[in-house]
Amino acid sequence: MDPCSTDFFTRDTLKVAQDLVGARLVRARSDAESFVGRVVETEVYTQDDPAFHGWNLYDAETGTLRKEGRGADLFSAPGLGYVYLCYGVHWLLNVVTEPEGTGGAVLIRAVEPLEGIEAMRARRGPDRRDVELTNGPGKLTEAFDVDDAFHQTELTGPPLYFEAGGLLDDETLTTSSRIGISKGIERPWRFFIEDHPFVSPATPSAQNS
DNA sequence: ACGAGGATGCTCT
DNA sequence: GAGCATCCTCGTG
Numbered sequence: 689m690d691p692c693s694t695d696f697f698t699r700d701t702l703k704v705a706q707d708l709v710g711a712r713l714v715r716a717r718s719d720a721e722s723f724v725g726r727v728v729e730t731e732v733y734t735q736d737d738p739a740f741h742g743w744n745l746y747d748a749e750t751g752t753l754r755k756e757g758r759g760a761d762l763f764s765a766p767g768l769g770y771v772y773l774c775y776g777v778h779w780l781l782n783v784v785t786e787p788e789g790t791g792g793a794v795l796i797r798a799v800e801p802l803e804g805i806e807a808m809r810a811r812r813g814p815d816r817r818d819v820e821l822t823n824g825p826g827k828l829t830e831a832f833d834v835d836d837a838f839h840q841t842e843l844t845g846p847p848l849y850f851e852a853g854g855l856l857d858d859e860t861l862t863t864s865s866r867i868g869i870s871k872g873i874e875r876p877w878r879f880f881i882e883d884h885p886f887v888s889p890a891t892p893s894a895q896n897s
Numbered sequence: 898a899c900g901a902g903g904a905t906g907c908t909c910t
Numbered sequence: 911g912a913g914c915a916t917c918c919t920c921g922t923g
Binding site: 741744757758759772773774775776777 | 904905906907908909
């Protein structure tokens with residue numbers, strides 16, 4: 689199975705996010721066992737979205753883009769990593785989508801561990817149950833040893849890449865509003881496998897009060 | 898089971 | 911100074 693190519697990410701962000709559910713996430717390490725997981729949950733962020741980090745950088749009326757700060761990296765070439773420090777504590781892994789100059793990214797929110805499980809547990813804590821290793825965006829980056837070093841690097845081959853997958857016959861792709869945001873909560877831009885045990889336990893923003 | 902609160906750093910006003 | 915694309919621990923029932 690070949691890694692997902694630049695062309696795979698040079699598409700509508702909503703399509704990329706749906707196609708990544710069921711894909712394999714591979715973190716190859718030269719000196720140790722690789723980490724492999726199956727993506728079970730993603731979220732979409734686009735340039736016309738108030739929850740987007742580069743939200744105020746793009747002026748749709750004039751077509752001008754201000755290239756200031758980290759958010760501008762969301763307009764970079766498709767297939768690059770966008771890794772963001774959330775709440776000063778957790779690294780969150782995104783893949784840049786859409787042609788260069790158009791803003792978009794897919795957040796990887798949860799995976800099912802497939803290979804390297806004991807090494808993930810060593811990183812996450814010895815008492816973790818399997819389901820707790822990677823069922824959240826900050827948890828999976830800790831388990832897979834993903835951090836700022838992957839920001840603006842190609843995610844189309846080792847040491848970090850995706851392999852196209854798909855859903856099993858008895859699995860259903862479903863949607864909800866995104867998690868942990870206060871703006872743009874009406875958009876159903878979270879994609880996940882219904883009733884999958886490794887989907888993150890958090891409540892979608894539109895269901896909060 | 899579930900809710901409240903703290904940790905912690907970067908970005909923008 | 912406020913606001914986060916989160917997670918963990920420690921209270922209560």
